[in-house]
Amino acid sequence: TTHVIWLRNDLRITDNKALHAACSDADAKVVAVFIATPGQWRQHEMAPRQAAFIHANLLQVQQALAARGIELVYHQCNDFADSLTWLVDFCQQRQVTALFYNRQYEINERQRDAQLEQQLAGKVVCHSFDDSLLLPPGSVLTGNGEMFKVYTPFRRAFIQRLMESDVRSLPAPPARGDVLPLAEPEKFNYPQAEVGAAYPAGEEAALQRLRAFCREQVQDYAKQRDLPAIAGTSSLSPYLAIGVLSPRQCFNRLRAECPEVLENPESGAFCWLNELIWREFYRHLMVAHPALCKHRPFIEWTDRVTWKADDKALLAWQQGRTGYPIVDAAMRQLNQTGWMHNRLRMISASFLVKDLLIDWRAGERYFMSQLLDGDLAANNGGWQWAASTGTDAAPYFRIFNPTTQGERFDPQGTFIRKWLPELAGVPDNDIHQPHRWAEKQQRALDYPQPIVDHKQARLDTLAAFEAAKRGG
Ligand code: FAD
Structure with missing residues (x-):
């Protein structure tokens, strides 16, 4: 018997359900497969940085498997359709008896897997697993058997369920043979990019x-989690997004350090668990509402908002040249590192939608094209939250003021100065409105004037949402 483990968004060997199951029969020959699909990634607008991170982590997985005598076969083709053709053929050539994989929940991925199972039916037994979540989609429902539309009751039901579930992490598979030689996977046919030293590859890191x-x-x-000048969050999102780390490993480690986490909702530990549950919420939601994968807003009337087609403003936002320091510093952090602090994702997303009145989907796409932790469910959920188009979204009339947000969350401007060196000489009190200071000092600043007046923009946005709500 030959087992294939098809690795996709689960680039680790510990606590990998499909890999563990594929290796559970000590007599089976186990082969791992990874298929790069750069054409598909282009369609999904995956950031080149994330592709580079996948490559670096793939190499680590390959080494870890080779050390255990498990071969990793690497193939590169164009898109999902090509990957199926190749995989079906591979199974035939290698006389594969069973295929193991961990489920992905996005719509194209699910369709691909359904097609694969159809094509292999009667020839290869397929085993799939819910591995990238603490609890499977569809397992946390309202009393009416529906997916929750509001986060807090979801969390309550989720924790109840979590306490009843076995979420222990699985060990890495034991060695099955001699150490194998390595042939480094060729580069992806994708724009090359650097990941940066802040995110070393590999599950050990x-x-x-x-x-x-x-x-x-x-x-x-x-x-500390709301203060971008402090490294107060885990920065684990790039690893979770491509499955170098599992949420079970996160939860179990948290519980080992803070055994009372579930009983103490005021604790930092509970607060962090809460973020892991947001991650689950958006994935569960995407499975219950596949239209979310197709650029549809959750609240339908919001599709009637008349967005501005302002390419110049969009570009200024993308490049961090809006004249609002907290927004610009955030966008430059994103552009330079591929990661952005959560509070800043909320502020900069809100600015694009509520101050520039630009369609949230343009922002969602741009984030995806830059993020090292790009994840359809979390990104879409975050954007729809900020744009007031999603479940449990901020109501449309609640609009962040980018200046006061900056004052609140970066009071001394430490974060701003890090990313906007042109504002280094502006005193703390004026850092959020540097032109006001420059005028008083009669100095010239090499920094753009605000591209929009927040007060006016707020009124325009309220009017646009109200018109849409009334019926266009
Ligand atoms: P921590 O605060 O340490 O949280 C731990 C983990 O929980 C994170 O690594 C992440 O996996 C998860 N998490 C935390 N907050 C959220 C959240 N609000 N929604 C879903 N999961 C969460 N997260 C992504 O992983 N990929 C994205 O593409 C993404 N796009 C976003 C876009 C917008 C507009 C917004 C507002 C949020 C987005 N987020 C996204 C959620 C969040 O900003 C990041 O997960 C977080 O900043 C990652 O940093 P961390 O690992 O230090 O998080």
Whole structure:
């Protein structure tokens, strides 16, 4: 018997359900497969940085498997359709008896897997697993058997369910043979990019970060998580997004360090668990409402908002040249590192939609094209939240003021100065409105004037949403 484990968004060997199951028969020959689909990634607008991160982590998985005598076959083709053709053929050539994979929940991925199972029916037994979530989609429902539309009751039901579930992490498979030689996977046929030293590849690096965060930082998470000048969050999202780390590993490590996490909702540990549950919420939601994968807003009337087609303003936002320091610093952090602090994702998304009145989908796409942690469900959920088009969204009349948000969350302007060196000489009190200061000082600033007046923009946006709500 030959088992194939098809690796996709689960680039790790510990706590990998499909890999564990594929290796559970000690007599079976196990072969791992990874198929790069750069054409598909282009369609999904995956950031080149994320592709580079996948490549670096693939290499680590390949080494870890080779050390256990498991071959990893790497193939590169164009899109999902091509990957199926190749995989079906591969199964035939290698006389594969069973195929193991961890489920992905986006619509194209689900269609691909359904087609694969159809094509292999009667020839290869397929085993699939819910691995990238603490609890499977569809397992946390309202009393009427529906997916929750509001987060807080979802969380309540989720925690109840979590306490009843076995979410122990699985060990890495034991060695099955001699160490195999390595042939480094060829580069992806995708724009090349650097990942940066802040995110070393490999599950060991991810686990180390997780351990250190849960031991040393999680207690302060509730106090620090909204301050972008402080590294107060885990920075684990790039690893979670491509499955170098599993949410079970996160939860189990958290519980090992903070055994009372579930009983203590005021604690930093609970607050962090809450974020992991947001991640689950958006994925469960995407499965219950596949239209979310197709650029549809959850609240239908919001599709009637008349957005502005303002390419110049969109570009200024993308490049961090809006004249609003907290927004610009955030966008430059994104452009330079591929990661952005959560509070800043909320502020910059709100600015695009509510101050520039630009369609949230343009922002969603741009984020995806830059993010090292790009994840359809979390990104879409975050954008629809900020745009007031989603479930449990901020109501449309609640509009962030980018200046006061900056004052609140970066009071001394420490974060702003890090990313906008042109504002280095502006005093703390004026950092959020540097032109006001420059005028008083009769100085010239090499920094753009605000591209929009927030007060007026707010009124325009309210009017646009109200018109849409009334019926266009
Ligand atoms: P921590 O605060 O340490 O949280 C731990 C983990 O929980 C994160 O790694 C992440 O996996 C998950 N998480 C935290 N917050 C959220 C959230 N609000 N929604 C869903 N999951 C969450 N997250 C992504 O992983 N990929 C994205 O593409 C993405 N796009 C976003 C777009 C917008 C407009 C907004 C508002 C949020 C987005 N988020 C996204 C959620 C969040 O900003 C990031 O997960 C977080 O900033 C990652 O940093 P961290 O690992 O230090 O998080």
